Amino acid sequence: MFLLKTFHFLDSSYSWQLFFQDPASPVMEGIVNLHHDLMFFLTFIFFFVVILLWRTLSLFHNSVVVKDTQSRLVVHGAFIEIVWTVIPSLILVAVALPSFALLYSIDEIIEPALTLKCIGHQWYWSYEYSDFESQLGVLAFDSYMIPDDDLHFGELRLLETDNRVVVPVNTHIRILITAADVLHSWAVPSLGIKVDACTGRLNQTSLFTLREGVFYGQCSEICGVGHANMPIVVESVSLENYIAWLAQKI
Ligand SMILES: [Cu+2]
Structure with a gap:
């Protein structure tokens, strides 16, 4: 929750929303x-x-x-x-x-500066930043939904996670998506991404965020009882903040 306190516009759907969320890519x-x-x-x-x-x-x-x-x-x-x-x-x-x-x-994948690996599990996402290694190994973490009882004021129910995916703004990023158990789907509407996570298969897509912000998504391939409880939160930050986040994680 390192950057949670800094001010960002939250890009999530609102109640009874019919049309698109604001595009960010x-x-x-x-x-x-x-x-x-x-x-x-x-x-x-x-x-x-x-x-x-x-x-x-x-x-x-x-x-x-x-x-x-x-x-x-x-x-x-x-x-x-x-x-x-x-x-x-x-x-x-x-x-x-x-x-x-x-x-x-x-x-099209345009010379990515960074590779992010998203792995779907029943029922959470785990992420790997394969470009960065510490003494503990490759930078990787799990991202679980925050249950209702633990939500702070302003956090979105069923959408907030304990570990957000942090990416630098205005940077070409390659995203590799796979699953560890059953089919999942990594989807973030305002970034225009929805890619199936299949076991034994690496799917690839690219990401380029146009503005800083917090973008919410959810697993979009029915994967079991916890399907609604494995949200995705992508936080796009400036390069300085991204480096600060990396330094804290490694
Ligand atoms: Cu699912």
Whole structure:
């Protein structure tokens, strides 16, 4: 709890939250932007289909057809079929291009300055900073949820841990994720990360935090009775504070 007393904005969800948490990494910014782009198309398509459906039902209704001489004759139209095939294909391409660009940029690992290993256990996370070694071995620690009875004022129920993951801000970090027993998933919404932790397999992702802060996440792959009790807390701090934290840990 070394840095807990220093002031940070806490990035966690609030009650009944419907939309995204504030993004804190370029990946999450990309995800939010893509979502907004898709919503633009989605809104137009929704209203277009609803209006078309309403017109079809009203014009071709059983009681109308008898009187309606025009709609009764509409049984086939080559031109309209070409139109309703080509336009949706173009929309799909317009949606797929930015989506693929984002997907591949998420996979990109850009010269990481630091490697963080996250290991899922039933039911806690343990972390290894493989770049740093002390006489006791590699810098590693377990991160357990703080039970309700031990929470201090301002700490978030079911989200706070006894040992936070501390990372330097504006630094490319490689994250390796695995599990020791069953499937888990290391997920932090405001950082745009959700990676499965599988036994016998190392999954890799990258992290670059754009601002200092405390970012909360939870295990996102159902892993047993304690699944709700293994939160993730990532604290992004300035380089000086990060070095001070390291010096204290090693
Ligand atoms: Cu879980």
